Amino acid sequence: MDLEKMTNDKKLYLCKWYFKVGFACLPFLWTVNVIWFFNEAFRKPKYDEQQHIKRYVIFSFIGSVIWGIIILSWIIAFQVNRAKWGEFADDISFIIPLGVP
Amino acid sequence: MLLKDFLIIILKLCLIDWGYAVRVKDVMYEIFDGRTTCFRRLNATHQIGCSSKKGGSIGIIHYVETLSDLTFILNNGTGSSYIPVMPLQLLKPSTLELILANNLVNGIVLYNNSALESYTHERTCPNQLSNLDNTCDIAWNPEGTGLLYRDLPFPIHYVNDDDLHKMKQCFTTFNNYSYETHSKRSLCSIELDAFMFATTNTPTCRRRSHLKTNLNPVKFCDPLGGENVWSTLFPMDDNRPSSKTFVVLAARLDTTTLFQSVFPGAVSPITSLVTFLSTADYLKRMVRDVDNYDQNVLFLLLNGESYDYIGSQRVVYDMQRNAFPLKQESDATNPVPLIRVKDISLFMELSHLSKSDTLYVHNTKEASNIFSVLQANNNFSKIETVDGVLPPASIHSFLKERENMSGAVIANYKHTYVNKFFNSIYDNASNIDYRYYNVSEGDYAEIPQDSIQHFTANVSEMLAKSIYREIIGKDYAGNETTRIGLIDELYNCYLLDADCKVHQAVQRKKLRETPYNSYSLYVGVTVVPNLLTYAIGLTLAWLTGNVTNSTMCMKDTHTPLFQYFNMSASMDNLNTTVCYRTTMNFSEALSPAFIIDDYDWKSGKYSSWSESTWKDLSVRMFLKPASAEERFTLAIGSITMIMSIILIYFIKTRANILFPTPEQNCSQSNC
Numbered sequence: 001m002d003l004e005k006m007t008n009d010k011k012l013y014l015c016k017w018y019f020k021v022g023f024a025c026l027p028f029l030w031t032v033n034v035i036w037f038f039n040e041a042f043r044k045p046k047y048d049e050q051q052h053i054k055r056y057v058i059f060s061f062i063g064s065v066i067w068g069i070i071i072l073s074w075i076i077a078f079q080v081n082r083a084k085w086g087e088f089a090d091d092i093s094f095i096i097p098l099g100v101p
Numbered sequence: 102m103l104l105k106d107f108l109i110i111i112l113k114l115c116l117i118d119w120g121y122a123v124r125v126k127d128v129m130y131e132i133f134d135g136r137t138t139c140f141r142r143l144n145a146t147h148q149i150g151c152s153s154k155k156g157g158s159i160g161i162i163h164y165v166e167t168l169s170d171l172t173f174i175l176n177n178g179t180g181s182s183y184i185p186v187m188p189l190q191l192l193k194p195s196t197l198e199l200i201l202a203n204n205l206v207n208g209i210v211l212y213n214n215s216a217l218e219s220y221t222h223e224r225t226c227p228n229q230l231s232n233l234d235n236t237c238d239i240a241w242n243p244e245g246t247g248l249l250y251r252d253l254p255f256p257i258h259y260v261n262d263d264d265l266h267k268m269k270q271c272f273t274t275f276n277n278y279s280y281e282t283h284s285k286r287s288l289c290s291i292e293l294d295a296f297m298f299a300t301t302n303t304p305t306c307r308r309r310s311h312l313k314t315n316l317n318p319v320k321f322c323d324p325l326g327g328e329n330v331w332s333t334l335f336p337m338d339d340n341r342p343s344s345k346t347f348v349v350l351a352a353r354l355d356t357t358t359l360f361q362s363v364f365p366g367a368v369s370p371i372t373s374l375v376t377f378l379s380t381a382d383y384l385k386r387m388v389r390d391v392d393n394y395d396q397n398v399l400f401l402l403l404n405g406e407s408y409d410y411i412g413s414q415r416v417v418y419d420m421q422r423n424a425f426p427l428k429q430e431s432d433a434t435n436p437v438p439l440i441r442v443k444d445i446s447l448f449m450e451l452s453h454l455s456k457s458d459t460l461y462v463h464n465t466k467e468a469s470n471i472f473s474v475l476q477a478n479n480n481f482s483k484i485e486t487v488d489g490v491l492p493p494a495s496i497h498s499f500l501k502e503r504e505n506m507s508g509a510v511i512a513n514y515k516h517t518y519v520n521k522f523f524n525s526i527y528d529n530a531s532n533i534d535y536r537y538y539n540v541s542e543g544d545y546a547e548i549p550q551d552s553i554q555h556f557t558a559n560v561s562e563m564l565a566k567s568i569y570r571e572i573i574g575k576d577y578a579g580n581e582t583t584r585i586g587l588i589d590e591l592y593n594c595y596l597l598d599a600d601c602k603v604h605q606a607v608q609r610k611k612l613r614e615t616p617y618n619s620y621s622l623y624v625g626v627t628v629v630p631n632l633l634t635y636a637i638g639l640t641l642a643w644l645t646g647n648v649t650n651s652t653m654c655m656k657d658t659h660t661p662l663f664q665y666f667n668m669s670a671s672m673d674n675l676n677t678t679v680c681y682r683t684t685m686n687f688s689e690a691l692s693p694a695f696i697i698d699d700y701d702w703k704s705g706k707y708s709s710w711s712e713s714t715w716k717d718l719s720v721r722m723f724l725k726p727a728s729a730e731e732r733f734t735l736a737i738g739s740i741t742m743i744m745s746i747i748l749i750y751f752i753k754t755r756a757n758i759l760f761p762t763p764e765q766n767c768s769q770s771n772c
Binding site: 083086087090091092093094095096098099100101 | 152155296297298299300301305308309312314315316317319321
């Protein structure tokens with residue numbers, strides 16, 4: 001899809017949908033939304049729907065940052081404590097590295 | 102014209118010669134046999150042994166002859182990391198501390214250079230966690246360093262003489278001068294790859310091998326184990342109670358060392374194993390015409406005893422749950438009678454039996470008359486009785502189950518092993534002073550009286566006559582004797598040549614290339630069959646079986662007690678085969694810890710040893726460039742890549758100047 005060829009209300013519709021679907025534990029969709037609509041929200045000359053798009057982009061950004069923090073801290077906690085958690089850590093692993101405790 | 106053709110042919114021939122493909126990596130690396138490497142084992146709480154880094158540990162070769170050579174490189178080495186190539190005797194705790202304190206060493210290569218006084222990396226008290234209480238008050242193996250049970254953070258490789266020569270040559274050519282410039286020039290280096298998959302302990306690696314959520318299922322470790330061998334002197338096929346009371350003659354089947362594929366084990370277990378087989382052979386011939394007996398004899402060869410008595414623990418466990426010698430199967434009309442621990446009237450175990458002036462009979466707490474019987478039948482050496490603490494032996498597993506069992510451990514040591522090379526690669530033929538004489542049957546004059554063959558013959562004669570006295574109730578009066586030729590041949594089989602006459606007689610084929618390590622006295626893992634255990638089992642069957650004239654020579658499924666084998670008639674007549682009927686059979690020697698579903702690993706009740714899996718064991722030597730040169734190569738590569746990206750960018754942005762499009766004066770179709 002090329003945003004250049006889209007009407008403004010179609011853009012808003014798309015941006016809103018990406019934002020809503022992101023609530024289904026899909027923070028990556030929010031990140032895509034931010035990157036994709038950043039130019040539309042902040043760098044394009046003003047148009048009616050821009051205000052709304054801007055709001056969705058900002059909220060998507062906040063959401064993906066929060067998610068990012070959560071995921072990052074989980075990864076750190078898991079990697080640091082994997083050996084210590086023993087059986088529990090093995091049970092929630094999909095891949096077990098070779099030759100490390 | 103002719104000249105031109107001729108030149109073309111010459112040119113083609115030259116090109117063919119140049120075109121011969123040699124891969125760059127084959128030119129770079131000198132590849133050695135990497136199998137003789139230290140590897141990792143695990144028990145319920147620890148990991149022991151060695152592992153390299155993933156993909157191999159690399160270090161600069163430093164050839165060491167004395168300790169000062171080693172300290173020199175530890176203090177003066179300027180390279181990034183080293184792998185000392187040092188003699189075996191330098192591998193001891195003190196040197197290891199020195200190496201570990203200094204982060205310069207990435208691995209060790211060991212070579213064999215001279216005879217030693219003693220060399221044993223076993224503990225001072227073998228199997229210390231599985232013995233009866235107070236056993237370890239005595240240092241049975243006083244020279245033991247316990248290195249076998251240490252967790253080492255780098256690989257250790259044992260090198261043969263040919264490979265050692267190449268390493269030494271490479272070291273002298275490239276490394277052995279101007280040590281201060283080591284960081285600035287190309288050096289001869291070695292890569293040891295022995296990366297082990299399992300870590301931590303057996304429960305962890307077992308759990309990880311059986312994970313259901315794992316997307317990439319890998320087996321991390323295999324339990325140590327193999328097969329025990331058992332047989333009875335008289336078949337248990339009648340209802341007489343005398344055929345179900347047993348004098349047990351037991352010996353162990355396995356040894357261990359620090360390195361994969363080098364397991365000589367001459368004193369332990371080969372001396373006791375050969376004495377065992379020779380006793381069984383003699384005893385069988387003694388009772389040929391006997392019909393009235395008070396007791397039966399159970400021959401028991403136990404496997405995995407070096408690792409916390411795997412085999413004997415399993416036998417006792419099977420006896421407890423009525424599954425020894427075979428699991429009761431419903432379709433057998435003549436099931437094999439059960440043998441339980443309480444059916445054992447006397448347990449005689451053979452421990453180290455290399456030549457010595459005195460034999461020692463270590464008695465259990467429950468007194469028996471066995472010492473006086475042995476003494477009465479002994480006419481070749483001093484014999485002493487030892488009360489109190491038993492040496493580490495398989496009998497401990499049985500005594501744990503039944504404290505008042507009477508028995509004895511027969512050995513050539515009192516409180517400290519005579520064998521100074523217990524469980525090491527020096528426990529070889531020369532350690533027991535063995536020489537192969539290759540005599541024909543009945544012609545023993547060539548074998549000297551003070552040889553190990555004669556010693557073993559004397560011990561087995563004493564044992565067989567004593568057991569005869571125990572089971573028949575009177576002294577032996579026949580004129581059968583022990584066969585020294587057989588003893589000579591058996592030692593040859595286990596120490597020098599696995600393709601020996603006895604093995605040819607029992608297996609009816611010559612050994613071809615066998616898969617590596619399958620013909621060794623190391624217990625191994627249960628998933629890989631140990632061919633030597635089978636050969637030893639068949640040998641016991643051959644020596645204690647009865648010749649029958651069954652034409653089929655096949656097992657009757659309704660009578661699982663008997664097995665039938667076509668084997669040679671005798672050692673001197675390998676090509677004539679006869680059918681032997683035997684009670685010899687195998688029983689699984691896998692620790693009960695691995696078959697009890699909810700076994701508590703922390704309890705330490707059963708052996709928990711497992712062996713890590715690995716992908717490659719390889720060793721290769723190459724010339725490693727100086728780090729400055731490596732950085733330079735990387736820099737050149739990176740610069741070339743960046744430059745080309747920039748170049749392409751400019752070309753692309755100015756494409757319309759560089760590649761002017763022709764005037765659009767033609768229609769779409771004919772351009």
